[in-house]
Amino acid sequence: MTSPAAPEPNAAFLDAIRFDGRGLVAAVAQQHDSGEVLMLAWMNREAAAETLRTGRVCYWSRSRGALWRKGETSGQEQRLVEMRLDCDGDALLLLVEQTGVACHTGRRTCFYRAARDGAAVEIAAPEADPAALYGQR
Amino acid sequence: MTSPAAPEPNAAFLDAIRFDGRGLVAAVAQQHDSGEVLMLAWMNREAAAETLRTGRVCYWSRSRGALWRKGETSGQEQRLVEMRLDCDGDALLLLVEQTGVACHTGRRTCFYRAARDGAAVEIAAPEADPAALYGQR
Numbered sequence: 001m002t003s004p005a006a007p008e009p010n011a012a013f014l015d016a017i018r019f020d021g022r023g024l025v026a027a028v029a030q031q032h033d034s035g036e037v038l039m040l041a042w043m044n045r046e047a048a049a050e051t052l053r054t055g056r057v058c059y060w061s062r063s064r065g066a067l068w069r070k071g072e073t074s075g076q077e078q079r080l081v082e083m084r085l086d087c088d089g090d091a092l093l094l095l096v097e098q099t100g101v102a103c104h105t106g107r108r109t110c111f112y113r114a115a116r117d118g119a120a121v122e123i124a125a126p127e128a129d130p131a132a133l134y135g136q137r
Numbered sequence: 138m139t140s141p142a143a144p145e146p147n148a149a150f151l152d153a154i155r156f157d158g159r160g161l162v163a164a165v166a167q168q169h170d171s172g173e174v175l176m177l178a179w180m181n182r183e184a185a186a187e188t189l190r191t192g193r194v195c196y197w198s199r200s201r202g203a204l205w206r207k208g209e210t211s212g213q214e215q216r217l218v219e220m221r222l223d224c225d226g227d228a229l230l231l232l233v234e235q236t237g238v239a240c241h242t243g244r245r246t247c248f249y250r251a252a253r254d255g256a257a258v259e260i261a262a263p264e265a266d267p268a269a270l271y272g273q274r
Contacts, residue, residue, distance in 0.1 A: 012256040026177055028165050035172025040163055040228035052252055085257055086247040087240050091177035093248040103224050110223040111230040115189055119149040120222055 010052045014045055018089035024060060025092055029102065032081040032095040038102035039110040041068075043092065048083070055080050057096055074133040076100040106130045147189045151182055155226035161197060162229055166239065169218040169232040175239035176247040178205075180229065185220070192217050194233060211270040213237040243267045 008014070019025050023045065029038045041059040043051070047067055050058045057078035061068035071077025078096040085092060103110040106126035113120040145151070156162050160182065166175045178196040180188070184204055187195045194215035198205035208214025215233040222229060240247040243263035250257040 010252060010255040013252045016250070016257040026163055028174060028177060030172075030174055035167075037165060037167055037174065037230050040165060040223060083252040084248040084260075085250040085252075086177060087242050087244075087249070088247075091247070093174050105224050107224075110225075110228070111221040112224070113153070113222045115147060115150045115220040115222075118147040120153040123221075 008049070010049060013052065013083075013085070014049055016085055016089055017045070017048065017092070019045060020090065024062070025090060027059065027092040027094055029057065029078060029094045029096050029098070031098050036109055037111060038078075038096070038098055038108070048092070051080055051094075052083060057094060071099060073135075074100075074104075076102065076128075076133065078102070101126075101128050101133075104130060104134070106133065145186070147186060150189065150220075150222070151186055153222055153226055154182070154185065154229070156182060157227065161199070162227060164196065164229040164231055166194065166215060166231045166233050166235070168235050173246055174248060175215075175233070175235055175245070185229070188217055188231075189220060194231060208236060210272075211237075211241075213239065213265075213270065215239070238263075238265050238270075241267060241271070243270065 017025050024042045027043045028040050031038060042062055044060040047058045047060045057070045057080055059068040077099050081095040081097060083094055101108050106128040107124050108127055112122055112124040114123045154162050161179045164180045165177050168175060179199055181197045184195045184197045194207045194217055196205045214236050218232040218234060220231055238245050243265040244261050245264055249259055249261040251260045
């Protein structure tokens, strides 16, 4: 005997997320052990569901209007250690194991500019060559 | 001799922020020494400018449509240690010294629910009584 319709995995968690008018929620990725904040991106319900199901982080690309499996092109993927939700349900914190670098510039984190003397000053250098990560584009 | 118009402090940094159609940018607050991610909120240019100028974190409250000087009511303020900007300029990382608790529920962090067995499970208890922080409302 099979059940008529399998319940959606993680439905209770996904139902607790308050997606915005675009169907999106902000997601902050943090390296689980060092605590380094790597990036902020967006998820729709499908991306969050896939991430929980597969354990590999999948965002929603607002520029491409498509699912964005982090690292699919560059190899710099994120393995999900834990997904957390904030008090009002409109932000996610992803504890991840980051392979290589998170930023498309080849830096470990996207937050590599700091306010210093009124200007945005680069405080981290690339660790990888974007051309090598993404091919000569 | 006085200069005709004083330049806006931090103008170069503020100009590097790409505010969205609502004039807002997402801001992630992280305890500077422990690395704990405390909350995600929003800033407009005025809030970011005030935060840089005063060293006390000021957000923009989307629900109240007003500047939100964190801790003004509760006393649980955030002192800015450093403000960072991401690669595409549409997210801020605030390294802060958090007084007491960041969350209005009395918890240290707003991200106190984790995806466990498909549901959102509370993984942190309140450290402060919200009624004491905000008065009996």
